[in-house]
């Protein structure tokens with residue numbers, strides 16, 4: 001054994017496998033030419049964050065568009081920050097938003113696929129095998145510096161106005177010998193394994209980011225850590241090993257990683273791996289008093305994806321909204337293909353915002369209203385009930401007490417050429433539909449100022465006698481118009497406008513009287529349809545109640 005081989009044996013005696021073993025275990029994927037393999041690699045350190053959902057969407061649609069694979073990998077190397085149920089929250093969240101996962105963690109407890117394990121804590125032997133091979137070749141070495149020593153070096157570098165870090169002459173253990181290392185290990189000293197970087201600050205690397213375009217940076221010359229003292233890999237090393245063995249073609253991740261690309265490219269080269277394409281996703285921004293800033297986990301409730309569910313935003317609407325911020329050409333496509341699933345959209349990474357797209361809740365509301373307007377009443381029933389079951393059980397009980405009745409309620413002004421466009425989120429439905437349900441209906445008989453109580457009463461009394469639920473919309477309104485002249489109102493708005501002094505109002509005003517009496521509201525969708533759903537007895541009861549209380 002030469003010196004490097006002795007060193008490798010000293011540091012990782014338990015490792016008996018070689019990289020060749022894993023290379024054979026995880027052969028290239030059999031995919032058509034051009035198919036992209038993408039992934040997200042979340043750490044289970046908190047709830048599903050909007051940025052993670054956004055990255056998942058971009059990765060998913062990139063794989064879909066190319067006929068490729070989208071998988072999940074759990075980066076659980078930071079056990080201190082891990083939270084219980086973290087994996088479930090993230091994966092369930094993706095499922096809830098319809099982001100399908102081909103491979104990896106498909107639920108909090110279920111892994112599928114041939115390239116696993118998909119959780120880094122279960123891959124320790126793999127990382128250690130590759131590290132051992134690097135040490136054998138003299139491309140990595142042990143470093144015994146304590147935190148205090150590193151801190152001291154940093155202070156000296158700062159004092160001398162130098163770049164901080166473990167590089168060049170500051171890389172204290174770069175030339176450590178086998179004998180020296182052996183003595184330290186025998187003395188019980190902990191160590192990390194560092195890369196022996198062949199790079200120089202003077203050299204430039206140029207790479208083509210598939211989102212941001214051409215980027216030039218200095219080459220990495222830092223002997224950065226591959227394996228920490230507890231034997232766990234750093235993000236850099238795990239990224240190289242995992243994305244290589246899992247055959248990721250496109251690493252599309254948050255742009256906080258952009259400055260690490262020189263390290264990653266160097267690692268891939270040293271390990272003899274094909275370098276994947278990199279694309280760095282700009283964070284979702286928020287406008288705060290006119291200034292643009294990153295959405296913050298601390299300050300913004302919408303940073304947690306749960307916010308959208310709690311608010312009652314439909315997951316499909318949220319995804320379609322995120323598509324509008326992911327791709328500048330999505331809205332045009334949506335206009336041309338109003339009924340297609342977003343999954344059919346040909347996504348192009350070059351159309352992503354480079355500076356960070358702005359999150360705009362009003363836009364989300366707009367997208368949601370348009371999408372919910374297109375849903376059939378049956379679909380609205382299903383989704384509304386699903387939401388209410390979780391977030392408003394009382395309302396859920398009301399909705400499901402008589403499902404057929406609720407479906408008729410939801411069908412008012414829906415399933416027609418120009419459907420109602422009022423609902424942006426399910427939490428608003430209770431308010432919109434309250435007057436249909438006895439438990440929620442609050443009568444109100446406050447009439448518009450221009451209508452005298454006596455006129456309102458006289459109209460309602462006449463109307464009560466002629467109301468017939470079998471009337472269609474036209475017939476229904478003509479009955480109101482017939483009553484109008486009898487109490488000094490114009491039957492036609494035109495007539496009224498031509499000579500307002502001659503009338504107390506017009507038939508439209510009387511329909512408002514009826515509307516308020518029956519629903520307690522001044523504005524509603526198609527009143528004729530509403531009255532049909534409520535049924536004759538209920539309508540007459542409410543009209544009589546109004547006559548008695550105006």
Ligand code: GLU
Pocket residue numbers: 040041042043075239252253254
């Ligand atoms: N665990 C890393 C993160 O959450 C993954 C980055 C990547 O996609 O490679 O930022």
